[in-house]
Amino acid sequence: MTDHLKxxxxxxxxxxxxxxxxxANFLPVMTITLTGQVESLTVMGGVFELYETxxxxxxxxxxxxxxxxxxxxxxxxxxxxxxxxSEVNQSRRMKVHLFLIRIGTxxxxxxxxxxxxxxxxQLGILASVxxxxxxxxxxxxxxxxxxxxxxxxTHMIWQQPMPNST
Amino acid sequence: MRPGQTMIAAWAFAMAALVTFIPANLNPILIFSVAGNSxxxxxxxxxRALWMQGxxxxxxxxxxxxxxAPFFYLASVSYVSANWTLQLRLxxxxxxxxxxxxxxxxxxxxxxxxxxxxxVVKLRTLGTVSWEPGSLWVLATxxxxxxxxxxxxxxxxxxxxxxxx
Numbered sequence: 001m002t003d004h005l006k007x008x009x010x011x012x013x014x015x016x017x018x019x020x021x022x023x024a025n026f027l028p029v030m031t032i033t034l035t036g037q038v039e040s041l042t043v044m045g046g047v048f049e050l051y052e053t054x055x056x057x058x059x060x061x062x063x064x065x066x067x068x069x070x071x072x073x074x075x076x077x078x079x080x081x082x083x084x085x086s087e088v089n090q091s092r093r094m095k096v097h098l099f100l101i102r103i104g105t106x107x108x109x110x111x112x113x114x115x116x117x118x119x120x121x122q123l124g125i126l127a128s129v130x131x132x133x134x135x136x137x138x139x140x141x142x143x144x145x146x147x148x149x150x151x152x153x154t155h156m157i158w159q160q161p162m163p164n165s166t
Numbered sequence: 167m168r169p170g171q172t173m174i175a176a177w178a179f180a181m182a183a184l185v186t187f188i189p190a191n192l193n194p195i196l197i198f199s200v201a202g203n204s205x206x207x208x209x210x211x212x213x214r215a216l217w218m219q220g221x222x223x224x225x226x227x228x229x230x231x232x233x234x235a236p237f238f239y240l241a242s243v244s245y246v247s248a249n250w251t252l253q254l255r256l257x258x259x260x261x262x263x264x265x266x267x268x269x270x271x272x273x274x275x276x277x278x279x280x281x282x283x284x285x286v287v288k289l290r291t292l293g294t295v296s297w298e299p300g301s302l303w304v305l306a307t308x309x310x311x312x313x314x315x316x317x318x319x320x321x322x323x324x325x326x327x328x329x330x331x
Contacts, residue, residue, distance in 0.1 A: 034200070034292055050288065058287045061280065101271065108231065108274050112281030113288070115212030115228045120198035120205045120289060122215060127200045127292060131221045139227055150271060 003159065006151050007084055013148035014077045020141035021074060027134030030114055034127050042134060043067065043110060066110040066138075069103055073145045076100055081152065085159065093157045100149045107142045111135065176317035177247035183310035184240045190307045191233065193300030195282055200293035208300065209233060209278070235272040236311065242266040243314055246323050259327055267320065279308035 001009075028040035041049065043066050050059035076096050083093065114135055121129025194206040209232055217225035242262040249259045282301055289295040 032292070046288075049291075050284075053291050055287050058284055062284055065277075065280075105271060105274055105277055108277045109281045109284065111224065111228065112212075112232065112274070112278045113285050115216055115224070115232075116195070116207060116281060116285040117288065118215040118219065119207045119212035120196070120285075122205055127198075131216055131219050131224060135224055136221065139224055143227075146271065 003153075003156055006153070007081065007156065010077075010148045010152040011081045013144045013151070014074065014081060017070075017141050017144035017148065018074055018078070020137050020144060021070065024070075024134060024137035024141045027137060028132045029110070029134040029138060030117065030132055031130045032117075032121070032128075033130070040132065043138065046110075046113075062109065062113070065106040069107045070141060070145065073100055073104065073107075073149065077145065077148050077152075080157070081148075084152075084156065090157055094154055097149070097152070097154050097157065104146050104149055107145075111139050111142070172317040172319055173247045173250045173322055176314055176319070177244060177251045179310050179314040179317060180240050180244040180247065183307050183314055184237075184244060186303050186306040186310060187237060187240065190300060190303035193303060194298040195300040195304060196286060196289075196298055197296050198289050198293055199295075206298075209304075231272055231274040232278045235269045236275045236307070239266055239269040239273040240311065240314065242269070243318050246327075247318065250323060250326050263320070263323055263327060266318070270315065273311060273315075275304070275311050276308040279305050 025043055028042050029046065031038060031040045033039075047059055047063045047067065050062060077100065080093055080097060080100075083089070114131060117129045118131055121127055191209055194208050196207050198205050198207065210229075213225045213229045213233075215225075216222075216228060242265040245256065245262045246259055246266060248254065249256050282304060286295050286297070
């Protein structure tokens with residue numbers, strides 16, 4: 001794969017990630033049924049519920065991992081790929097890219113959390129946890145941003161712009 | 167520290183992580199109970215539950231990133247760094263190095279360990295939760311994995327393997 005194609009692919013994945021971000025955050029990720037009470041939670045709803053039970057540090061961890069990290073990734077990927085080929089802020093862009101790769105996987109906390117909750121929530125009518133469509137969008141969004149950051153290599157920041165590429 | 171010395175540490179950490187990875191997968195992480203009924207949870211239970219609920223892609227993703235990728239990552243790192251440490255010339259070390267590079271960002275056991283802790287906090291509001299030995303093994307594997315990633319010197323391994331050819 002040529003570097004030119006890699007940039008294009010990375011841009012496409014970032015765009016897909018931005019689109020997927022919307023259903024990932026507005027659709028419920030899981031439904032919890034506990035002794036007859038049914039409750040659907042979105043990603044943000046789950047954080048809020050943790051916060052309300054008074055567990056601020058835990059809520060903060062989940063908030064950072066599943067709300068802040070995806071936004072930071074999508075925004076800074078768009079910035080990096082938008083400036084590809086220009087000579088603005090090259091060394092700062094390199095730092096941002098390395099940072100992105102470092103934090104990238106933490107958004108998976110939410111998916112693992114879901115898998116553990118679903119696993120224990122198999123107690124019939126007493127307690128059940130059901131995964132919802134939002135989780136699929138969320139996972140797809142994470143995979144898109146992971147690959148987008150992975151395909152765009154740090155050295156490409158220093159490349160001269162290609163002819164007929166913008 | 168001399169360049170390459172960390173490779174010996176990487177070898178030790180990767181082997182340690184491989185060993186702790188086995189009980190981490192075979193022991194329950196936690197037990198959740200509501201009104202006398204209880205449910206054990208292993209890493210694979212979540213994969214199976216997601217699969218049964220019709221979320222096969224999610225089940226596959228969890229299986230890949232919490233079981234398959236960590237195992238193959240640790241195995242290939244130990245294989246590559248064994249070459250260096252024992253001054254051996256094992257076959258397919260180049261392929262193992264490429265596998266380790268490809269899987270590095272997919273080895274999500276440390277993230278899984280955090281998710282375990284959060285899930286216990288969350289489940290406390292729903293019923294009774296108790297930690298099981300599996301969680302300690304998961305934690306140990308996660309720590310060894312992070313140390314492996316820190317110590318494994320990709321460039322050094324590459325140069326060494328090139329020198330062999």
